[in-house]
Amino acid sequence: MGRFGRMPETIEDYYARVMAAADDEGRLAIPIGGIPYWEVFPFEAEGLRLKRIEPLADVEEPRHGEDPGQCTCAGWGQAAEPSSIDDEVWRDDHWRISVAEPSGAPLILMLVPLAHHDFTTLPKERAAEMGQIMVALGAAIEALPSVARVHVSKWGDGGAHAHIFFFARPTQMPQLRGTMLAVWDDFLPRIPVDVRDANARAVIQDLVRTYGGRGVGRTA
Numbered sequence: 144m145g146r147f148g149r150m151p152e153t154i155e156d157y158y159a160r161v162m163a164a165a166d167d168e169g170r171l172a173i174p175i176g177g178i179p180y181w182e183v184f185p186f187e188a189e190g191l192r193l194k195r196i197e198p199l200a201d202v203e204e205p206r207h208g209e210d211p212g213q214c215t216c217a218g219w220g221q222a223a224e225p226s227s228i229d230d231e232v233w234r235d236d237h238w239r240i241s242v243a244e245p246s247g248a249p250l251i252l253m254l255v256p257l258a259h260h261d262f263t264t265l266p267k268e269r270a271a272e273m274g275q276i277m278v279a280l281g282a283a284i285e286a287l288p289s290v291a292r293v294h295v296s297k298w299g300d301g302g303a304h305a306h307i308f309f310f311a312r313p314t315q316m317p318q319l320r321g322t323m324l325a326v327w328d329d330f331l332p333r334i335p336v337d338v339r340d341a342n343a344r345a346v347i348q349d350l351v352r353t354y355g356g357r358g359v360g361r362t363a
């Protein structure tokens with residue numbers, strides 16, 4: 144240990160540590176009390192086993208839109224009518240919000256900058272706006288009568304263009320708390336389009352009142 148302590152671990156060392164903990168088939172054990180034993184886990188823990196850990200990939204695969212010219216955002220600025228672009232429901236000078244296809248959750252929205260930025264390359268001004276929109280949008284989602292909590296997720300493994308998900312978590316259903324809502328969302332019955340749109344309209348009207356911007360498309 145030098146003056147600066149040990150260096151951050153390489154992925155090879157990280158991977159070797161993981162594989163050292165796996166069995167002969169490359170499977171990790173499920174610890175008693177681990178996630179499959181949580182009240183919110185959607186599946187019965189008995190009989191469940193983890194998939195084998197796959198070999199380390201040679202490289203990190205490029206995501207959609209790594210080249211800004213190939214990104215979907217290249218078409219957003221030119222469209223005469225923003226509401227005609229996928230399912231955009233809100234926009235201001237720098238940001239847009241779109242609504243997800245009907246799924247199990249009462250509402251899933253996605254916040255995206257209009258200009259091409261990754262989450263980690265957002266200019267300071269955009270980052271400051273993002274924080275304010277996240278808070279105002281979160282409050283608007285939690286004001287829905289069927290909702291207790293907003294879950295906010297940034298993954299970014301599919302697309303290089305920054306995108307933040309907002310999941311509405313149904314109230315009084317403690318099984319749906321926390322990270323597993325994104326999994327339950329796949330199994331719960333799909334929300335009817337008109338119900339989802341009524342939720343989206345209430346949320347966007349609230350956001351326009353507390354933060355600004357304007358409703359477009361389904362919420363105009």
Ligand SMILES: [Zn+2]
Nearest residue numbers: 214216259304
């Ligand atoms: Zn882009």
